[in-house]
Amino acid sequence: MTTPTPAEIGQRSKEPTVVEIDGFRGRLISADHADYDIARAVWNGAIDRRPRLIARCIGTADVVAAVRFARDHDLEIAIRGGGHNVAGTAICDDGIVIDLSAMRAVRVDPADRRAWVQGGALWGDVDHETQAHGLATTGGIVSHTGVAGLTLGGGVGWLMRKHGLTVDNLLAVDVVTADGELLRASEDEHPDLFWALRGGGGNFGVVTSFEFRLHSVGPTVVAGPILWDATDAGRVLRFYRDFVRDAPDELGTVVRFGAAPPLPVIPEDLHWRPVVMIGTCYAGPMEDGEQVLRPLRASRTPLLDLVGPAPYVGFQSALDSTVVHGWNYYWKSTHLPELRDDLIDVIAEHAFSCSSPRSYVAMFHMEGAVARVAGDATAYAGRDAPHNIVIDAAWLPEQNKEIGATETEWARGFLDALEPHRAESVYVNFLGGDEDPDRVREAYGDPVYDRLVDVKTTYDPDNVFHHNQNIRPGTGTRISGTSRTCPN
Numbered sequence: 001m002t003t004p005t006p007a008e009i010g011q012r013s014k015e016p017t018v019v020e021i022d023g024f025r026g027r028l029i030s031a032d033h034a035d036y037d038i039a040r041a042v043w044n045g046a047i048d049r050r051p052r053l054i055a056r057c058i059g060t061a062d063v064v065a066a067v068r069f070a071r072d073h074d075l076e077i078a079i080r081g082g083g084h085n086v087a088g089t090a091i092c093d094d095g096i097v098i099d100l101s102a103m104r105a106v107r108v109d110p111a112d113r114r115a116w117v118q119g120g121a122l123w124g125d126v127d128h129e130t131q132a133h134g135l136a137t138t139g140g141i142v143s144h145t146g147v148a149g150l151t152l153g154g155g156v157g158w159l160m161r162k163h164g165l166t167v168d169n170l171l172a173v174d175v176v177t178a179d180g181e182l183l184r185a186s187e188d189e190h191p192d193l194f195w196a197l198r199g200g201g202g203n204f205g206v207v208t209s210f211e212f213r214l215h216s217v218g219p220t221v222v223a224g225p226i227l228w229d230a231t232d233a234g235r236v237l238r239f240y241r242d243f244v245r246d247a248p249d250e251l252g253t254v255v256r257f258g259a260a261p262p263l264p265v266i267p268e269d270l271h272w273r274p275v276v277m278i279g280t281c282y283a284g285p286m287e288d289g290e291q292v293l294r295p296l297r298a299s300r301t302p303l304l305d306l307v308g309p310a311p312y313v314g315f316q317s318a319l320d321s322t323v324v325h326g327w328n329y330y331w332k333s334t335h336l337p338e339l340r341d342d343l344i345d346v347i348a349e350h351a352f353s354c355s356s357p358r359s360y361v362a363m364f365h366m367e368g369a370v371a372r373v374a375g376d377a378t379a380y381a382g383r384d385a386p387h388n389i390v391i392d393a394a395w396l397p398e399q400n401k402e403i404g405a406t407e408t409e410w411a412r413g414f415l416d417a418l419e420p421h422r423a424e425s426v427y428v429n430f431l432g433g434d435e436d437p438d439r440v441r442e443a444y445g446d447p448v449y450d451r452l453v454d455v456k457t458t459y460d461p462d463n464v465f466h467h468n469q470n471i472r473p474g475t476g477t478r479i480s481g482t483s484r485t486c487p488n
C-alpha cells in the first residue's frame with residue numbers, strides 16, 4: 001500500500017486514505033474518514049473548515065511527530081485543545097490539526113496541592129479530579145471549555161479575585177516548539193517563554209502538559225444566581241457597582257443579561273423572560289458567604305434567588321447547557337472601567353435589544369488578586385480593568401441567515417455604543433474571528449506586545465503557529481504554508 005503525499009491526503013473518494021506519520025501512534029483522520037465531520041466540528045457551529053488531516057494525538061511523542069511532519073511538508077498548523085474558542089482557531093482549512101482532544105488526563109497531588117493536566121483536558125476534568133480532595137484552581141465558568149486555550153490566554157473565573165487568574169496558578173508547562181523540540185518552561189527554565197505562555201495564547205508551541213497550584217475550595221460553597229426583570233437592569237447595576245466595589249476577594253460575580261435559560265432550577269414561567277442575572281460564588285467559609293451576599297439579595301425584590309450552599313463542582317457546570325455545542329456564535333468584547341451612570345445606561349439600553357433568545361451578555365467582575373499581580377509579571381495585560389464584558393450573539397444553525405446577520409449587527413452595534421465609555425483593552429480569549437489585527441495589540445498594550453514579539457522571534461521565527469490571535473515575529477516572516485512572507 002502506498003502512502004499518499006500530503007497533497008493527496010483526503011483527495012481520494014473511494015477508499016479511505018492511508019496516511020502515515022513517522023513516530024505517530026494516535027489516529028489520523030482525513031477527509032474521507034467516516035469520523036471526519038465530527039472531528040472537524042468545534043463548539044462554534046458557524047465554523048466550517050476542512051483541514052487536510054486531523055492528527056489526534058495520544059501522547060507528547062505524537063505531538064512532536066505531527067509538528068515535524070507539518071513542517072517537513074509545509075502544512076498549515078492549527079492546534080486543538082478543547083475546541084471552544086469562538087474564533088474557531090482550533091481548525092484550519094487545508095492544513096493539519098494537531099488535535100489534543102484525546103489527551104485529557106489529570107493527576108493530582110493533594111499533599112503538595114498540585115495538578116498536572118494534559119493539553120486536551122476540559123475544565124470539567126480538572127474540577128472533577130481536584131474537588132475529590134476539596135481543591136481547585138481558577139478555571140472557566142463553563143465546564144466544557146478547554147484548559148489549554150483558556151490558560152494560555154489568561155483565565156478568568158469565579159475564583160480569580162481570591163486566587164488570581166489561571167495563569168497566576170500556573171507553575172510549569174511542557175511545550176513542543178516549532179522545531180518539534182520538547183521544552184519545560186517555568187520561572188526557572190526558559191523563563192522568557194514561560195512569561196509569554198501566561199497570556200500570549202497558542203503562539204509559542206503546543207502545550208502538552210500544565211502544572212497548576214491548587215487551593216482549598218469547598219467542596220460546598222455558597223453560590224447561585226439572583227434574577228431580576230430586565231426592566232430593572234439599570235437600578236440593579238447601580239447597586240451592583242457599589243456592592244462589588246467593597247466586596248471581599250472571596251466573592252466572584254458575573255452579571256448575565258439575556259433571556260432566562262430553560263434550566264430545571266428555573267421555574268417554567270420565567271423561561272425565556274428577559275432578565276438580569278447576577279451569578280455569585282463565595283470561595284470562603286459558608287457563614288461569611290451568606291453574610292456578604294445578604295445586601296445584594298435584599299437590594300430589590302428579585303424574580304428568583306437561588307443563592308445557597310452548592311457543590312462547587314456542580315456549580316461549575318450549571319451554565320453548560322446554556323451554551324450548546326454546534327449553535328452559531330459571534331462575539332464582541334472589551335474591558336470596562338468603573339461602571340459610571342452613563343455606561344450603565346448604555347449597557348441597559350443595548351443588552352436586551354438582540355432578537356435571538358439565545359444571545360446574551362456576560363460581565364465579569366475582576367480586581368482583587370488579579371489586580372495585585374504586577375502588570376509585567378505575565379503576558380496577561382488586563383489587570384487594571386475592573387470589568388470584562390463579552391457580547392455573545394447566538395442562534396440556531398437551522399435559523400435563516402438573516403437572524404445571524406441581525407444578531408451579528410447587534411453585537412457590533414453594542415460594542416460601538418460602548419466605544420466612548422470602554423477601557424482600551426480586551427481579553428484575548430474573548431476576541432472573535434473577524435477582528436481587526438490591531439485588536440490583538442490592544443489586548444496586550446504596546447509594552448507587553450513588543451515583548452511578546454521578542455519571545456515569538458526567539459521560539460517561532462517562521463510564525464509556524466499563526467492560526468490564533470497572532471503575534472507576528474520580528475523579521476520578514478512566513479504567514480502560511482507557502483513561501484509568502486509578510487512585513488512586520
Ligand SMILES: Cc1cc2nc3c(=O)[nH]c(=O)nc-3n(C[C@H](O)[C@H](O)[C@H](O)COP(=O)(O)OP(=O)(O)OC[C@H]3O[C@@H](n4cnc5c(N)ncnc54)[C@H](O)[C@@H]3O)c2cc1C
Pocket residue numbers: 043078079080081082083084085086088089090091100119120139140141142145146147148149150151152153154155156157201202203205206207208323429430467468469
Ligand atoms: C461558552 C464559553 C465560555 C467561556 N468561559 C470562559 C471563562 O469563564 N473564562 C475564560 O477565561 N475564558 C472563557 N472562555 C474563552 C476561552 O478561554 C477560549 O475560548 C479558549 O480558547 C478555550 O480554550 P480551548 O482549549 O477550548 O480552545 P481551542 O478552541 O481548542 O483553541 C483555541 C486556541 O488556543 C490555542 N491552543 C489550544 N490548545 C493548545 C495547546 N494545547 N497548546 C498550545 N496552544 C493551544 C491555539 O492557538 C488555538 O487556536 C469561554 C469560551 C466559551 C465559548
